[in-house]
Structures are given as structure tokens and as C-alpha cells.
Amino acid sequence: MKNYTLHIPEGVRDYIGEEASIKETLQNQIKKVFTGYSYNLIETPTFEYLDVFTLGENSFQKPQLYHLINRQGEVVALRSDMTRAIARVASTQNSQCPFPQRYAYMANSFRYPERYQGKLHEFTQGGIELIGINSIEADAEVIKVAIDALRAVGVEDFTIHIGSSQFLEYTLSDIGLSEKSKEAVYKAIDHKDAVSLRSILEAAHMDSETLEMLLELMQCAGKIELLRSVKERMSAPASKAALTYLEELYEVLEDYGASQYVLFDFSLLSYANYYTGVMFQIFTKGVGSAIVEGGRYDGLLQMFKENRPAVGFGVHIHLLLQKLLKEKVVPSMNKSRTLVFYKREARQMALKVIEGFRKDGLVVETSFFDTFEETLAYGKQMGMGGVLYFKEDDKVEIYNLEKDTMQETNVNAL
């Protein structure tokens, strides 16, 4: 029989030692960026009524949710994303507070992967939501916060891909696609299937010029020049307006000094149907999927009976952590630690000295081994920076393990 006490279930993991410490550090750095822009931290329950996470979906059945039935017979679900929980808060408790409202979070969500077999079911995301305002400046701020969050943890080699869900919608309407073909287009986009997308477009009896342009746009991403040239060729006023919006957004990001990261993404496959305006993803070398995803979702709060626009994003902390661990030479945290061993007769003195060290911000570990030899061996094994040996009276031996030196000194010299 499987010994369940020795295993953890599929989709969860432990963060131990340095990994946990680095994760905590980077989460704090990111939270600091969020709060610096006046976004307020929010915590919501780990589980709440299923309806919050299924509202507006076609079906009550949502196989990706971790759900359970509580003692009262109500169906509850583990939080599948923070955005919906925050939308609930902004539409209930906080609906009478002034808008816009700014929320920031760092929280774990739970989801059975639909198609990401073998990936984490419990994952940490840090993000913000700006609720109650629909403007270019608001979109730009949210994008800038995402950029700052990555830079704060030392990631510089990324590109931010910005698109507009309106652009696709207007363009499809303008070329007169039937509702049925439109549905097929969105389905192909959902499956990331460019082959069938192509055949749908080819079968839709559009003029060859439009077809050529759409096929070209299918895999297109580029700098501001591309946006301008696409805009030039677009005839539909609504599609053009969507592109003008992006152009103005770019100008704000230019003023922020952040436009060097921006690429405009017209690749039809990158659209997600829950966004209602600007949408963006951040990619970086060495990570096989987007590390940041965000956009405008003006329709969500309406489902909670409060019609308010909203924009936000989430950072995948685990992906970011993996990248940092892979690329950065993370200094061993034990290197800056000191191990202390004292003899019974030197205890009082030793404890006083290390209390002073800790007050000064040093990390000091007390050794409970019986002998100094064991202490020294442990310190070497753990890669500690140094060992202090309080012998008797006021004699102290200082071992620098990095340089492998020892000097004897007096307590008062420490």
C-alpha cells in the first residue's frame, strides 16, 4: 500500500530553505512596488461560494475548480483567481466607498489544470486591480506597475505584448463574418489552432485583400511602427479607433520612460475572450509561458450587479522564482550567518554579545552541540560564514570559514 504520509498530492509542492526565502523576498519587493502606487493590500477567503467563480460562465459545471460541499450543504470552491474575489468585494462591502479603488494582492489560487497536465494546481500570484475607471492613463499605470514589479526583482530582459480585444472584434464584424463563423474563429483562437483559423477565414468569402491582411496579421507582432502601418491599412473606423487607443497608450508609456519594453501584438491567436479592451502579456527568455497576464475586463463587475470598469494583472510568482533561481547566482544565505558556541562558564557573556549582534541586524545561530568540534563541522557543512567560540572568561575564538582563518580575541574587542 502507498504510504500516504511520505507523499504529497499531484499539483502542490513545498518551498524549502533558500527557495522559500527567495520567494518571500521577491514577493515583498513586488508588494512594495504595488503599495508605492497606492494600491491597497487585500486578503480574501481561501474558499468561498462556488458561484463567485462561475458567475457568467455558460455552465455551473467547472471542472477546473477545487470544490467541496460544506456542512450546511452549500457548494464552496477554493479561490480560482483573485480577480473575481476582488470584484465581489468592490461590488458589495466597498460599493459605497469612493472610486476608483486600487487593490493589490499576493495570494495562492487553486485550479485543476484543464490542459496543463503536470503543472501546479496551487500557485501564487501577485497582482493589482484598478476598479471604477476606464481611461488610457489608467491602463498605462497598470502596465507600468507590472514593468516596475519585474524590474524590482532584477528582471530586465522581457517584452510586454500589448493588444486590444476590440480590434479583433471590430475587424471581424467589419468584414461581415457570420455569427457562426465568428464563433468558430474564437473557438480556434481558444485552441491556439492557426491551421483551422486560416481555413475558416478562407471559407468566409471575403475579398482577397482583406484576407491577405488578416492572414498576415495572424502572426504579427512589432514595435510602434507596425501599429502605425496596420492602422494606415485598416479601413473600418472602429478598428482604427482601437488602434489609435493603443497609440495613445504608447505615448503615455513613453512619458513613463517604459516604452522600450513594448511590442504590439496582432497575432490573432493571442486573444482571450474575457478581456474587453487592452490586453497584455509579459514574456521573458527562459520561461515557456507568459509570466504576467492582464488587461481590461469591463464586463466582470456587472455580473455582481455593479456596472464598473476594471483593469488589472497578475504575476506568476513560481515562474519568476524559477527564472531567478536558474539565472541569478543567488548568494547562499548561510554565508552571512554566524554560528555561536559557548562553554557553560561563558554563557552569560555570550548571550549578551549575540543579543547585541541580532539588534544590529546580524543573523546569529546558537549551537546546541555538546562539543566545539561538532559545532565547527556542522558550520562547515552548512556553509556558514563564521563561528564564534566563547571559551572562558572573556576569551573568544573567531573562525572565518570562508577564508579558513582563526584569530583569538577579547570579548570587549567584538
Place this chain on the structure above:
Amino acid sequence: MSQITFALAKGRLAKKAMGILKEIGITCSEMETESRKLLFTSDDGKFRFFLAKASDVPTYVDYGVADIGIVGKDTIVEENRNVYEVLDFGFGKCKMAVAGEPSKKELLASGAFIRVATKYPTIAKSYFEKTNRPVEIIKLNGSVELGPIVGLSDVIVDIVESGKTLEENGLVVLEDIIPLSARCIVNTASMKVKHDTIHHLLREMEKRRDV
């Protein structure tokens, strides 16, 4: 410029794909001299290739350890990974179909409970769900045609190329599921991060596909 890594489905597909890559000027002499190596580098050093079991190709691409994969549509549907499917090469054409003894046609149409043997449980399950028919799926790993012959299942769901194997075993195609051919898949992040190189490659390969 960063290197592009290809994952190729072992066998005929890989040979044909290397042929196309050769035509667009990407050669890999390492790969032609049969060796026990697993990872090959192109002669100009810009590309890397590895051969994998077909059903693993989408996995390598999903996780981003390969930027591009060349694999059959059957595997893409069966594995259901989060990857972009960008190009139909047009070669390796065949279809996924329901097959069985001719007499099973009525049973299949009746909507009664049937047993289905297949190497592709995901495809089979979703096909019969779509057509609202109750089935028991039996996963086999090879020689699926044996299923109906020895009485393990009523029908099979499998790839049909010429229909010869079926014919030799007294089976016929009862229903078509989807047409299949070799496809090019791309990792979602590579598509963004290495966009220019990949886009150029796709264009060149597209010109040489079998239509």
C-alpha cells in the same frame, strides 16, 4: 541571435521534416550519420534538433524546452497541450476514424452502449461525447485491430491511412472523425520572444508544404 530548438516526432515524419528544412538551407550533417546522440546541432550552429516519441513532442514544446515541434495532428489533439498550432505541412495525410466489422454499422447508429478499443482515449471519448453516445473506452497500446477480432471491443478508433490493415482483418471504416496530417507547433512564449526568427522560418516552410 538565440538558438531555436526543434522537437521532431521520430520516424517518417522527422525524415520528411528534415528534408524540408534542408530545402530552406538548414542542414544537419550530424543527424545523417546515424549515431547514438540524442541532441543535434545544425551545421551553422543556429538550430538544435532532437528526436522524441511522437506523443512527447507537444509536452517538450509546451514546457518550452523545444521552441518548435513537428508532429501529427492526432498527437496534438490527443495530448491537448497549450501550444500554438501554426502550420499544416500537408504530408503524412490520413484520418482518424471509427472502424469495425461491417455488421457493426447498425449498432453504432442505434445509440446503444458500445465498447471502443483505441490508442487515442481522449479523441475517442470526446468524439462519442459530442455525438451523445454512451461508450466504454478501452485503452490499448498497439495492434488495435485485434480488439474487434478477438471480441474485446465492438469497434476501434484509430488512424486509417490506406485502409489495407483494416481490410486484411475484415474491418471497414464506419465513421470519419477528423482528417490528419503533419503539423508545426510552437511554444507560446517562443512565438513572442523569438518572433522574428520563428516567423521567418514558418514562412519559408509554408512555401514548401504539400498542398
